[in-house]
Amino acid sequence: MELKVTDLAVGRGGVPVLAGVSFALGAGRALVLRGPNGSGKTTLLRTVAGLQAPMAGSVAGAEDRIAYAAHADGLKAALTVSENLQFWASVFGQSDIAPALAAFDLEGLVDRRAGQLSAGQKRRLGLARLMVTGRDVWVLDEPTVSLDAASVALFADAVRAHLARGGAALMATHIELGIEADVLDVSGYRAAATEMASADEAFL
Amino acid sequence: MELKVTDLAVGRGGVPVLAGVSFALGAGRALVLRGPNGSGKTTLLRTVAGLQAPMAGSVAGAEDRIAYAAHADGLKAALTVSENLQFWASVFGQSDIAPALAAFDLEGLVDRRAGQLSAGQKRRLGLARLMVTGRDVWVLDEPTVSLDAASVALFADAVRAHLARGGAALMATHIELGIEADVLDVSGYRAAATEMASADEAFL
Amino acid sequence: MPDLGKYADAVLSAYAVSIVLLVAIVGLSLWRGRKVRAEMENVERRSGRDG
């Protein structure tokens, strides 16, 4: 099934940020969002993931298929790497965390507390979480922040494998990952000031 | 008077990060620290600013001459731009905030609450604070984060003016500012694991 | 002035407190209303529209 975004308008705090965004994302495809800081990438991804309501337009085929990874990793400093991963696995009804550990080279760290990891290792753990969700569509917000070159390569391999299995990926990133992907530059969709499709519309 | 750092060792959480750092910074001079993430630039700057004690070595000529600007700006979201600046001015016994507002192009925003500024505007306000301290030595930790090109140029002008007045500047930055400055790469001073000059020494 | 007898204090203070409170809420409302209206007109003028 395809993820289909039609004429979507998104906003923060009642102010529209992007408008008229449309794209479709089929199985095995990846789409990269680009745009300067503050252009609305995060807002778009949160809307697609269902964390906020669109101001206009629609997102189809997202229901219960999305694994979302944001700027924050949601790790618990007091739990070990394997406990963290195991927790998310059981939340998503999965059980085997070994492939995820292997894919992100975390095997040597399973019994380390997440609070004692370096920033890059934390990020790897956050990304490994995607593999234990069993979800088709990965929605990733700047996944490579604070990763070094070797870890970026691991991540690109993981995405490629996910696509080969028939998954899809939608990500916002500033760097080149070496994954064959379509590119969408969100700066072309900046909401014009007149398009106050927002809650404040009534007050203008 | 010269800021003189002699054979300095600095650390975080009892673990030494840099050792054997020496440099001198005279009036009208600027020194830029470089080094990858986590190499210890912030730690070094905090030590020079007197916020943490050196593990070894000494910092001379810093007493009451330093204006420090960190990753966080210390702005109060509920106060306006001019109230924020006025507060810091009176803390440092100054009174005139107009030149600082002018230098960072904040005049149009004086009555806006700091919480309603964009990230770049916030940063400009944080840097304007330096000009109301009346201090000689500016110690700056990544001052240009989230600034656009025009604002970076404003900042560079402000630093050049400060140096021309006989001030000095010590800053950590990843980008090129176009200011004539010496460069110190801290990655050459990484503390060897054996140099535990710390409080834990007794347990080794 | 009617003769309030031994309860004069009670009755008068009840009236005083109530009237002060009523005047306060009305006054505050009007004051803030004026301020907000001026601010809005200011912004409207700045944005050059009158919609």
Place this chain on the structure above:
Amino acid sequence: MSLWEYANPVKFLALSERVMPWLWVSSAVCLVVGLIWGFFFTPDDFRQGSTVKIIYLHVPAALMAINAWFMMLVASLIWIVRRHHVSALAAKAAAPVGIVMTLIALVTGAIWGQPMWGTWWAWDPRLTSFLILFLFYLGYVALWEAIEDPDTAADLTSILCLVGTVFAVLSRYAVLFWNQGLHQGASLSLDKEENVADVFYFPLLVCIGGFVLLFLALVLYRTGTEIRVRRTRALMAREAKLA
């Protein structure tokens, strides 16, 4: 023409501009007439003496304190179901007025209690329920103040108003169970049968009318203020985007 038309802020403002002068004037007239009538031209009660004059403030304020909350409840429901902004803002505008009414009822009651019951305050169910209502008002206003995004604030405060109403009713029963009261006690001479034939009754009615009109005027005016705050906010947001 449907009533919902006035859910449009512009229509609402136009309407309220038109009726507000009448409301202000008539509430002022009612209050002045009622209070002067009650204060100067009614006799003392044979048991309560002149303290009976407090009734012209106490009872209207107590009624409005409850009805203001009730109005907020209705407005919150309208916001939740139909999402008319004016409705949410009217609820916001009414809360401080409700607080003042509650305070007046509490303070005049306390002042009345001193001569009648020999104490400023007793943990009588009626009084206690009012105190709890006061707390609910405080929490409601504090929640509005604390949240930046106005629509989120409207949603959250509406739900708080609903849940709070349920718990306020529960509290009333709990308090009745916990302590039997003084308030309806024998010291009141205004029993239904005596009902202090008209002498006290008519000025009281006029005062109640005055309080109702004042409440309406205040809520309309304050709702207008809130609408203007929203409009200023929207304009500034657009300005910031254009800049």
Place this chain on the structure above:
Amino acid sequence: MRALFFRDLALALRAGGGFGLGLAFFLIVVVLVPFSVGPQSALLTQIAPGVLWLGALLACLLSLDRLLAVDWEDGALDLLATSPLPLEGILAVKAAAHWVTTGLPLVLAAPVLGVLLNLAPGGYGVLVLSLALGTPALSMIGAFGAALTVGIKRGGLLLSLLVLPLYVPTLIFGAEAARRAAQGLDPATPLLLLAGITLAVLAAMPFAAGLVLRVNLR
């Protein structure tokens, strides 16, 4: 769901936080009471049930702001919201974990502190029973309050202000039951009413809390 419950327990038990602090606060409040009202034991006996209930309530209240705020700050709440678990279930489970780590220890500690306050001998059983019946409602109402204030920086005090009026019925029936038992009266009616409130709260509150949290997440 079960995983979430055990994770919350594990987090409360590890990591110098949460667990035990509520208990310690309870202890300190109870100890401060004789200092403030004076040491006459007859007076203490009279107010003991009420003080124990009030202390338990305040201890429960103070640990509420950790209930959701920590998960909110580190992004885990966003991730949970996109997981297959229903938001209502998440809140109910979190309230349950809060009760196990806060309410339950308070229930168990209450008799010991009753001794400090010279509680009448007949009162212990019903005190424990009423706390056991009432504290789950406190946790669940607290979860609602936490969901209301989750996005607010340093919302702790506001949380207290919102939640305390909602605690009134529970407190009244709970303390009334404990007091009646301590005076040798029959506590059955308030206990039944208390149980009724708790059941209603447990049945309905997760939905209100879920609604509120959904609003706050967007």
Place this chain on the structure above:
Amino acid sequence: MRALFFRDLALALRAGGGFGLGLAFFLIVVVLVPFSVGPQSALLTQIAPGVLWLGALLACLLSLDRLLAVDWEDGALDLLATSPLPLEGILAVKAAAHWVTTGLPLVLAAPVLGVLLNLAPGGYGVLVLSLALGTPALSMIGAFGAALTVGIKRGGLLLSLLVLPLYVPTLIFGAEAARRAAQGLDPATPLLLLAGITLAVLAAMPFAAGLVLRVNLR
């Protein structure tokens, strides 16, 4: 220094927070007391001075975690530490601002709440006096506790635990003075002792707090 004081006041007054909430908490605690110990006015009269003192103390306590934590989080504390102001002075000024925004309103509200608790008529004056004498010490001790816990995430409950034992002497003398006055006895001795404690705390505590904060800043 003066600028810092007025900034803290302005921050407390604006910014939907801090100011007023402490007062609301005090009100709520006082209201909950009759619900928990029962409505008999003789009993309430007896415990009123103690309850008012304890409520004021708890309200003061709960606002402590804003005292330094906000400035710590946004980096302002680092900047203040590199400013010409001495750290001790900063802490003293912050404690003073805390007192004006929290302690002072509590002092002023106490008589009104005394009415709710049926405080004996003779007790009002000394209650207010003892609170006015004692709450500055509470704020200053609280500043010390806040300095101790400033780096700890969600350290509020830990702060309470650390600070409450330090509050015991102030509470004892303050409540004792109010109680004696309410019973018609002479409150001079406890009031003098209370004043002594407050003076000593105000004189010495800023230095201890400054020391602790200096350790926490590195």
